[in-house]
Amino acid sequence: MDSAFSTADLSAIWLTIKLATVVTVILLLIGTPIAWWLARTRCWWKGPVGAVVALPIVLPPTVIGFYLLVAMGPGGPLGQFTQALGIGLLPFTFAGLVVASVFYSLPFVVQPLQNAFEGIPERALETAATLRASALDTFFSVALPLAKPGFLTASVLGFAHTVGEFGVVLMIGGNIPDQTRVVSVQIYDHVEAMQYTSAHWLSAAMVIFAFVALLLLYTFNPTGRRK
Amino acid sequence: MIHARFSLVYPGFALNADIQLPARGITALFGPSGSGKTTLLRFIAGLERAAGGLLRVHDEVWQDGAKFLPVHRRRMGYVFQEASLFPHLSVRRNLEYGWQRIPAAERKVQLEQAVELLGLNKLIDRNDTASLSGGERQRVAIARALLTSPRLLLMDEPLSSLDTASKQEILPYLERLHRELDIPVLYVSHALDEVARLADHLVLLEQGCVIASGALNDTLSRLDLPTAHLDDAGAVIAAKVAMHDEAYHLSRLDFSGGSLWVSKIERAAGEMVRARVLARDVSIATASPHGSSISNILAARVAEIQDEGPGRVNVRLTVGDENVLLSRITRRSRDQLGLKVGMEVFAQVKSVALTA
Numbered sequence: 001m002d003s004a005f006s007t008a009d010l011s012a013i014w015l016t017i018k019l020a021t022v023v024t025v026i027l028l029l030i031g032t033p034i035a036w037w038l039a040r041t042r043c044w045w046k047g048p049v050g051a052v053v054a055l056p057i058v059l060p061p062t063v064i065g066f067y068l069l070v071a072m073g074p075g076g077p078l079g080q081f082t083q084a085l086g087i088g089l090l091p092f093t094f095a096g097l098v099v100a101s102v103f104y105s106l107p108f109v110v111q112p113l114q115n116a117f118e119g120i121p122e123r124a125l126e127t128a129a130t131l132r133a134s135a136l137d138t139f140f141s142v143a144l145p146l147a148k149p150g151f152l153t154a155s156v157l158g159f160a161h162t163v164g165e166f167g168v169v170l171m172i173g174g175n176i177p178d179q180t181r182v183v184s185v186q187i188y189d190h191v192e193a194m195q196y197t198s199a200h201w202l203s204a205a206m207v208i209f210a211f212v213a214l215l216l217l218y219t220f221n222p223t224g225r226r227k
Numbered sequence: 228m229i230h231a232r233f234s235l236v237y238p239g240f241a242l243n244a245d246i247q248l249p250a251r252g253i254t255a256l257f258g259p260s261g262s263g264k265t266t267l268l269r270f271i272a273g274l275e276r277a278a279g280g281l282l283r284v285h286d287e288v289w290q291d292g293a294k295f296l297p298v299h300r301r302r303m304g305y306v307f308q309e310a311s312l313f314p315h316l317s318v319r320r321n322l323e324y325g326w327q328r329i330p331a332a333e334r335k336v337q338l339e340q341a342v343e344l345l346g347l348n349k350l351i352d353r354n355d356t357a358s359l360s361g362g363e364r365q366r367v368a369i370a371r372a373l374l375t376s377p378r379l380l381l382m383d384e385p386l387s388s389l390d391t392a393s394k395q396e397i398l399p400y401l402e403r404l405h406r407e408l409d410i411p412v413l414y415v416s417h418a419l420d421e422v423a424r425l426a427d428h429l430v431l432l433e434q435g436c437v438i439a440s441g442a443l444n445d446t447l448s449r450l451d452l453p454t455a456h457l458d459d460a461g462a463v464i465a466a467k468v469a470m471h472d473e474a475y476h477l478s479r480l481d482f483s484g485g486s487l488w489v490s491k492i493e494r495a496a497g498e499m500v501r502a503r504v505l506a507r508d509v510s511i512a513t514a515s516p517h518g519s520s521i522s523n524i525l526a527a528r529v530a531e532i533q534d535e536g537p538g539r540v541n542v543r544l545t546v547g548d549e550n551v552l553l554s555r556i557t558r559r560s561r562d563q564l565g566l567k568v569g570m571e572v573f574a575q576v577k578s579v580a581l582t583a
Contacts, residue, residue, distance in 0.1 A: 084434050126274055130299035130305035131325030134374055137299075141324075145315040 004201045011178055012186035013205075020162040021184060023101040027109040027158045028151070030102070035113035036139070054107045065171025068100050072172070092174045097182075100172040101162045106124065108126070109158040116150020117143065149221050160213045164206070229379065230399070231410075233270055233280030234414060242266050242435035250285055250379075252427035253405055253412040255443075257419070257454070262432040264415045268381050268405050271413065272305050273298040275318070284379055304410075306371030306382040310364035314354040318367055319351050324373035333376055336408075341370040344407065362393030380412045384438050386421060394421075396487040401425055419454065420580075423447065423463050450533040450541050455553070460541070461505035462551050480579075484547015485525040488577050497574075500581055506541060506553035508577040513564050515573055520545045522577035527552060529568050532561065542566065544574050 003014070038050055051090075056064055071078040072090040079089055090096030096106055128138040144151075162225035166184040173180030175189065183202055232245040246256050269280060273289065273296060282290040284303075289296045304325075314323050322338060342351055345366045356364065365385055368566040370389070374378060386394045405412070405425065409507040413557040416422050422429060422443075429446040431439040431454065433580075439452050447454060448462045466480035466487065476491045480502055487502055494500060516524060527544035530551070535541045540561050542554040552574050566572070 080471065121311070123307065125312065127275070127305075127311045127313070128324075130272060130303070131371065132299045132328035133324075134297075134299050137328070142313060142315075209368070223554075 006182075006198065009183075009186060009198065009202060012112040012181050012183045012202075014176060015094075015180075015186075016182040019101060020159045022098055023105060023162045024109075024159045026098070027105060028155065031109040031113055031154065031158075034111045035108075036117055036143070038110070039114045039117035051109050053226065056104050057107050061167025062167065062171055064104055065100065068103065069171055070167070072096055072099070074151050091172055092180060093103055093168040094173075094179055097169060097173045098181050100168050101165060103210035104168045105113055105161045105167055105212055107156050108161045109111060112150045112153040112157060113147065116153075119150075120146045130209060152221050153217060156213050156217045160210060163209065228283075228285070229271075229413075230283045231267070231271055232283065233264060233277040233282070235270070235275070235277045239388070240366055240435060243334045243436075244270075244432075244437055244442055246437050248413065248430065248440075249428050250411045251426050253414050254428040254430060255422040255426035256413060256415045256430050256432060257417065257422050258432035259417060261434075263419075263435040264381055264432050268383050268413060268415050269431070269500075271379075272303060272381055273301050273307075297327075300393045302375075302377055303379040303381055304375050304377035306365075306369050306372050306380070307383045308384045308388050310361075310368040312364055312367055312371075314356060316356070317352075318347070318356060318359070321345075321356060321367060322351070322371050322374055323326060325371060329375055331394060334374075335376040337372050338374065341373050344403060345370045360393065361389050365389060365393070365397060369397075369404075373404075373410070377410060377461070382411050382412060382414045384417070387416075387418070394468045398424060403552050405542070414541075419426075419457055419459050420503070423461070424501065442549060448543055448553055450531055450553075453527050455533070455541050456535060457462070458507075459505055460553060460554050460555070461503055461508075464502045464504065464546075464550050466500055466502050468492065468496050468500060470496060482550055484545075484550045487523050487525075487576065487579055489581055493579055503580040504552055504576055505578070505580070506555040509544075509552055509554035510546075510575045510580075511542065511554055511556055511560070511564065511566065512573045512578070513570070516575065519575065521577055523579070525552070525574045525576065527565055527572055527574040529570045529572060531568060532566060534558070544572070546574065 004184060010042065034053065038046060051214050069091055070076050074089060080169045082088065082090055090099060124142055124146065125138055128142045135143060166188070167178065169182055169185055174180050175185055187202045190202065228250050231270065232551065233283045234241065235244045244267055244326045256267060258264050266275060270277055270280065276295065279292060280290050288294060289301055307469045312323065326334065326338065342348060346367060347370055349361055350359065350367065353359065356367070359367065369385065386397060389397070402425065414425060415533040426443050429441065430437060431446065432450060439446055439449065444463050448451065448454065454460060460561060464482050466482040469479045469486060470480040471491055477488050480487045480489060480500060489502070492500070526547050527546045528544045530541060531543040533541045535555060537556055538556055542556060543553045544554060546552055554574060
């Protein structure tokens, strides 16, 4: 073997990074309003919505993958919607993988953000209002800066969790090089083909990545909340 | 004029208020904890919603049946019990927060002016607000509220979370604000000494109801109100600094009805000060006393006598045409002196607390 990683391995690594980055950005955009709403609402929908967001934590990835596959298929509501838009069908495409990963990693972004928002004292928001800041202005000038540690946690967890997914990818994306073959699937292929050395290299890289990501999180993110 | 009318019902607590407040000077909302004074203030700020409430400030309607002006559209400043500085902003950015958010044409109070008024020169370039002392933080919060050029400043017990030293540090700034800025202030407090020192107008609240509202001294000297039963009940006399006696280190304060000697104060002759005389520091004599160590003896007339518990009475004395003193004496002294309303007596003042 010439190098630790084959071309196929490198392409899987690149695809994984691309997927995790896109998914993290989308999750921060949609997770922030959901988390803000969950943190501040007194509406009775809070419980059901919170539970739905948290479902991927407890459900087997195959179950999520299965339902998403059905929903995105030709007869499913998502599938009909994407066909009507002229995009075609999402299963076995990179876009389909992105949609599935967004669902799958949602709680890992929403929950840290929700905790961070809940930690912001009501008084800080009231103070901003008495200083002529509208609700939106208060959100950007007070709530976001005060929730910064939560955003760091949410980004790292969202990214790392997307990198680590396997079951949902297999259900939705299959195993298409440069399209849906991410690192976890590539490792599976290596093992199936009895290529244990290659599997070792990629697996070790995953372990190191996961360790470094979590180390960064625990080192640089103060757990004590600001008063 | 500020007109507030609203009622709120919470479990175990109801607030019914219909009050007109002067739109100038400092109006104190005074009452024990749970009397609803903070809720009243939060209603005026829009932080608390009461359906069907009415609120008119100067010529603007802030709330009526059809309208609810959101908090950030009300031209008021609010100072909370705790300074509530934004921890992610420097002192300067905290000060500028509200200032930046009002139209340039409405900026009547400028940054330099607020910094000067509250003595923030040494603090403005500090980055970490957490390193400020409690008193310093509250001064920044007051300046921050002033910088929105409010038409009404609401202060919710701004000194109550501070220690005595910090309180003494801030009070002169509040007095200065009172003298130099023409911004009406609603000041919530449960400390009578603060109220006596700062307020022009006094509103008394008890269990969610307004039980009295009037000029400070008229209200403080009423014997039928709960303030008369407080340990530090007393009257306030507005007096002019007449002269200083350097040899004895004393100053003389004149007012219609007499004069008071006090420990020398650092104020120029001719300046007005407030002298607060506690009821427990005033004793009564029917003949002009001689050979007394008490140098402040004022001719007075008994205006009212009310029982104060089983053993004591409160006496309201008029001194001159317009000034009033309260005196708390024993019931036995009242009977031995044969005190009756209308009697001419001498009030002996043991101690005078001076404020601005």
